[in-house]
Amino acid sequence: MKFSSFPRVRLATLPTPLQYLPNLTKALGGPKIWVKRDDLTGLAFGGNKARKLDYIIGDVLEKGADVIVTGAGFQSNWCTQTVAAAKKAGLDIYLVKSAPFEDFDTEDWDGNHLLHHLMGAHVKTVHPDKFKDTIKAIMEKLKDEGRNPYYTPVGGSEPIGAGGYFNAVLELTYQANNEGVHFDYLVHATGSGGTQAGLVMGTKAFNTGMKVVGAAVGWGEVSEMKDKVKGIVEESKKRYDLDFNLTEDDLIVYNQYAGDGYGVMSDAKLKAVKLMAETEGIMIDPVYTATAMACLIDLARKGEFKETDNVVFLHTGGAVALFPYKEPLRAHLEGEPLPWKTPEWSPQ
Ligand SMILES: Cc1ncc(COP(=O)(O)O)c(C=O)c1O
Incomplete structure (x- = not known):
């Protein structure tokens, strides 16, 4: 069955903006950094x-x-x-x-x-x-x-939902073409795996050459996360009648940026929230997008990207979580030790 014949209700506000981030690019001193604003999809406060x-x-x-x-x-x-x-x-x-x-x-x-x-x-x-x-x-x-x-x-995070991110690759490719840019990397937060699965399917099916980097937010080993994504991709290939070979190289996952675990505050996550806010006026959330931005910052500073690379950060939303995390954020801003690390409601 053709992808376009699956039922869809138009709830998301699309396309979401693609923006160049000059100040963050300057602060990191390496590749050109862009953001795909999926925090602006609408539906409550937006998100992936x-x-x-x-x-x-x-x-x-x-x-x-x-x-x-x-x-x-x-x-x-x-x-x-x-x-x-x-x-x-x-x-x-x-x-x-x-x-x-x-x-x-x-x-x-x-x-x-x-x-x-x-x-x-x-x-x-x-x-x-x-x-x-x-x-x-x-x-x-x-x-x-x-x-x-x-x-x-x-x-x-199953094939139906992953279709949303399969489609997002088309949207991003169209926008990139209009900007005259080719994205070498997309960096995003990966949790239940549906977003990464959809993105990987899209990049493979449309042969975009963009590497999809998932920053795991803290459940388990890299291999478990990769298996989760792989499972959704393989099932989706059947549903959408897609023909490509998924290789190990297509699944890029880092899990060290979750620090001590899901929702547990770390200096790197708090610094990521602050850097994005103070350079570009964009709010990221302390749990998911902070993990992904901490990953992007570290890879950029370690020289993992070439200076000529274009890297797009997928902002997957979630900034309302800034408020339940107000205490560690305040402590970080005022240079105090973090008052607590794990919120009582964290699944850890
Ligand atoms: C803000 C935010 N970013 C990223 C993700 C991860 O997306 P996925 O669960 O599709 O891996 C989530 C999942 O809850 C999220 O809330």
């Missing part, structure tokens, strides 16, 4: 999930579902954009969020968690051990009530 949700909501509506069930971490950006997409499409939505203990829900209304409630999602917080069973129980209960629930996994 909007592109995936165009196709996921298309599938939901085609299947005649009336309620979405999904889950993720307590401060999930995925949940925020999925609730916004569901509401725009007139659908009901249940979120299961992992948290340190049952009923953590009432503890800390900030950032994304506040938004989930504001948009009227049904929110259930559970200990990570009960995450899968709770989703199953909600699905069963909804079916018993005569409803038609649709389950979508964390991050929408």
Whole structure:
């Protein structure tokens, strides 16, 4: 089946801007740095999930579902954009969020968690051990009530969602051509793997020659992350009838920029947030995009990119998480030791 014949609802504001970053380029003193502003996709506060949700909501509506069930971490950006997409499409939505203990829900209304409630999602917080069973129980209960629930996994990272980033490569290539630039590298944050899978599929299928670099945000080994991405690419090849050979060289993942783990603040992440803010006035989030920017900064400073290279940073959104992280940010700005490293709601 042709890619364009899969159902799609136009929820994301596209194309997102492609911008040259002269001040960051100067600060890093190496390759030319650009940003692809997927933080401006709309749907609540924007982010990478909007592109995936165009196709996921298309599938939901085609299947005649009336309620979405999904889950993720307590401060999930995925949940925020999925609730916004569901509401725009007139659908009901249940979120299961992992948290340190049952009923953590009432503890800390900030950032994304506040938004989930504001948009009227049904929110259930559970200990990570009960995450899968709770989703199953909600699905069963909804079916018993005569409803038609649709389950979508964390991050929408399966072939349907990955289609959004397959398509994004076409958009970026078109914009790059208009700017008369060729991108040698794209650097982005990789978590559940759908974004990287879509990008890799696009670069392979359209033979763009752009290397897709994923900065893992902190779950497990590099090999696990690569396997996750590879699995989604291989499944997607069947769905979209794509013909290319995925090689080891196509999967580039670094995991050292996550520091001590997912959501755990490090100097490098905080410096990345500050550098982007003070050179370009662009807010990145302390968890995902800070990890990716810390990666880009380090690779640039180590001379991993050539001076003539063009590197595009994919801004995948999430800046509302700056606010739940206000304490370590303040401490960093005032030159104090970090007051705490791991938020209570972090999945670590
Ligand atoms: C802001 C942000 N950037 C990047 C990612 C990673 O995207 P993916 O889960 O598709 O790997 C996420 C995932 O939640 C995110 O919220």
